[in-house]
Amino acid sequence: MAVSPLVVVLGMITGLRRAAHWAAVVGAVLAALLIWWLPDFALPGDAAAGTAGGAGLLVLNAAAVMLPGVYLSQVLTRRAVHQSLQEWVRGLPLPVPATIALVVAGIAPTVEALTGFGVSLLVTVPVLLALAPPATALRQAMLGMNIMPWGTLGLATVIGAALTGTATAELGTRTAVTSALVFPLVTAWAALLARPRRPVRTAVVAAGAGGVLALGLLALNYVGTVQPAGVLAGLLTTAAGLALCAARRKRTGDNASGRLLPPRAVLSAYGLVLGGIALTRLARAAGAPALALHAGDVSFALLSSPGLPLLAAALILDRGRPHRQDARTALTRVGRPLLALTGFVALGRLMADSGMIGELGTAVAGAPPLVIALAAPALGMLSGFLTGSNVGGNALMMPLQERLAPDGAGLDTWFAALQNSAAGHTVFTSLPMIMLILAVAGDRAKSAGVTERGLLRFGLRVAAAVYAALAATAVVVVAVGGAG
Numbered sequence: 001m002a003v004s005p006l007v008v009v010l011g012m013i014t015g016l017r018r019a020a021h022w023a024a025v026v027g028a029v030l031a032a033l034l035i036w037w038l039p040d041f042a043l044p045g046d047a048a049a050g051t052a053g054g055a056g057l058l059v060l061n062a063a064a065v066m067l068p069g070v071y072l073s074q075v076l077t078r079r080a081v082h083q084s085l086q087e088w089v090r091g092l093p094l095p096v097p098a099t100i101a102l103v104v105a106g107i108a109p110t111v112e113a114l115t116g117f118g119v120s121l122l123v124t125v126p127v128l129l130a131l132a133p134p135a136t137a138l139r140q141a142m143l144g145m146n147i148m149p150w151g152t153l154g155l156a157t158v159i160g161a162a163l164t165g166t167a168t169a170e171l172g173t174r175t176a177v178t179s180a181l182v183f184p185l186v187t188a189w190a191a192l193l194a195r196p197r198r199p200v201r202t203a204v205v206a207a208g209a210g211g212v213l214a215l216g217l218l219a220l221n222y223v224g225t226v227q228p229a230g231v232l233a234g235l236l237t238t239a240a241g242l243a244l245c246a247a248r249r250k251r252t253g254d255n256a257s258g259r260l261l262p263p264r265a266v267l268s269a270y271g272l273v274l275g276g277i278a279l280t281r282l283a284r285a286a287g288a289p290a291l292a293l294h295a296g297d298v299s300f301a302l303l304s305s306p307g308l309p310l311l312a313a314a315l316i317l318d319r320g321r322p323h324r325q326d327a328r329t330a331l332t333r334v335g336r337p338l339l340a341l342t343g344f345v346a347l348g349r350l351m352a353d354s355g356m357i358g359e360l361g362t363a364v365a366g367a368p369p370l371v372i373a374l375a376a377p378a379l380g381m382l383s384g385f386l387t388g389s390n391v392g393g394n395a396l397m398m399p400l401q402e403r404l405a406p407d408g409a410g411l412d413t414w415f416a417a418l419q420n421s422a423a424g425h426t427v428f429t430s431l432p433m434i435m436l437i438l439a440v441a442g443d444r445a446k447s448a449g450v451t452e453r454g455l456l457r458f459g460l461r462v463a464a465a466v467y468a469a470l471a472a473t474a475v476v477v478v479a480v481g482g483a484g
Helices: 004-015 020-037 045-078 081-090 096-115 120-129 134-143 148-164 168-178 182-192 199-222 229-252 264-285 307-317 324-353 356-364 369-387 390-404 411-424 431-441 443-447 452-483
Strands: 292-295 298-301
Touching (some): 004 020, 004 369, 045 148, 045 298, 045 324, 081 096, 096 264, 120 134, 134 182, 134 431, 168 452, 182 452, 199 229, 229 264, 264 307, 324 390
């Protein structure tokens, strides 16, 4: 009975092919009915208000980033900032495999971390279609969707930390560790899809680019810069690639066309957001009130949210005049994901506070630690695939992952990090993301015979390799934690 809401969600999405937001709502309603019907899952009256308030603040945390982020992406598209970025990448004086590695490990993470919701595909799909046949380019674009734990300015990590009562920097740092093997893996895979003449050398160089991204994320999260970590790490990886390109030019005396510095419009737009985040941090450090709301164990601090810098950047780019059509489009695009997130948050909170998650945790508590370590990444990946969202996957599965953690020093936080990584790195295989990629490609995908089924099969193959990387990390974490 405790697992039935999760089974219903799984059946509705995979079997009945219903949208994630309807599955989430039905799952939450079923959990509420079980609480009303079964005394074992009764929700104490004094806990009900905290559950509702905590769920509301989690959704508010997400909405405060999602709406300004999508609005900013509309402004950037209308003002041709994305187009300028595309043209710059196409003109880089790099071999095709190196350009692909730079896109997957540098440019795509930067754009997706700033805006989220697959907006990076508006940049990467046209660029990759100019570098490779459609069937190859769209697979490479899927692999570029790898920054999800730090996408939309770290929203999934922030929500995950709120769900577990963990410091955001701690969860971000441990997520950077659990994701460390994934970034070199997907970057090398993307470069090898181009069938380079020197595959071993190409794989090493591409994996190095992914390694730079992973190390950048680890360092930034360790010092507490979690929300802009994806943007900054992507920029760091891009800068490293461009520096190598400049050194190669100087060594060979190659004066080929192609500017190395991004267009001014791109630098200005990204600088506005990062500058706004820096200003809010300085304001907090100077003693400005956080303007926080609290409910249960969840809080929302307006001055700590990246929503204000996102909105400010959009308004500055438009000289202080809001654009009504962009605002309406943002509301439309965010509506369904926000409804789905609300359902998954409500479902997760109801299951956790009523004891359903505890019942599931008790049921598997007797399993060997190795079995639990291998199961945790699989559960996280399932949640990302089902919901099509790192945030939604965390809301659905994060409380259970904490309960699954074997006894050990900080293993509950490590399992939360595994959930955050696994859900995020599986979103590219979800049907909503695949449909978005095909929509951006348009007639190029149709004429080349690229289908939803073909991309899904490719995504599942990559997901198997991602699972192997995450499972290896989980085994090491459990072994070290158990020994500690």
